[in-house]
Amino acid sequence: MNFVGTFDGDNHTISNLKITNTSTYSGLFGKTSGTLKNFTLKGNITLSADSDMIGGVVGYADGSTISNVTSYVNISNTEGTLKHIGGVVGGIDNKNTVVDKCVYYGTLNISNSHDCIGGIVGYTNAGARISNCANHGTVTTSEAGAYTGGILGYVNNSNPTIKDCYNFGTVSNGDSTQSYIEQDESNISTGEAVSVCVVISSLLLIISVLVIYFCTKNGKRNSIHSSE
Structure with missing residues (x-):
């Protein structure tokens, strides 16, 4: 069922979410084209079967607005x-x-999976509009070459926009690599990709001012282009 209205949490906390199987x-929310805000x-979401489009707050966002939401939802799978x-x-x-002013503090601990795992958003096609978001959580999978990212797992379109976002968390896959945003380099055009974003870990601090194109594939960096 698609939620099409407005859910305003009025800055309250919703606890004890439990989803299995x-x-x-x-x-x-499984799917929404409405507005979710202020909560x-x-x-915990614990899965034991093949699953697609799983999010702490919403599985599939279709032309919706998600703003001022903080997620502590842990997602894992046993099979x-x-x-x-x-x-x-x-x-x-869409x-x-x-997705604006959203923060993640939980743990994504995914096994046997390599496809699109992100602290804020797992996957976007036909445009990501992500701004003022931060990941403080852990994003990890045991699969080598998995697409994982602190903010976004995978971009599959030519004009993503990610502005003023921060990754403070640990991001890794089976190669023991980590990235702020991981995507197929062939999908990036000359549009604005990432603007004024920061990646912070124990080993790396990158401050990107103006416009930065950060492309990785299979857990390895391929290119970084920045305007001066």
Whole structure:
């Protein structure tokens, strides 16, 4: 069922979310084209079968607005293959979707999966509009070459926009590599990709001012282009 209204949490906390044995479009909201704002969410999603579009707050955001939301939702699996997993949003397929002022503090601990795992958003196609977001959580999978990112797991379009975002958390895959945003380099055009973003870890501090294009593939950096 698609939620099309407005959910305003009025800065309250929703606790004890528990989801198990789901297949697709799962989170506090499975699918929405509405507005979700102003709340904190805590809980656990534990899966034991193949699943797609799983997010702590919403599994699939379709032209919706998610703003001022903090997620402490932990997502893990005991069996099956998961794809498009996000601490806040699992997947986006609509360029009008906006994710703003969202923070993730939980743990994504995904096994047997390599497809699109991100602290804020797992996957976006046809446009990501992510701004003022931060990941303080852990994003990890045991699969080598997995697409993992502190803010966004994978971009599959030519004009993503990610502005004023921060990654403070640990991000890794089976190669023991980590990245702020991981994507297929062939999908990046000359549009604005990442603007004024910061990656902070125990080993690395990158401050990107103006416009930065950060492309990685299979856990390895391929290129960094910045305007001067």
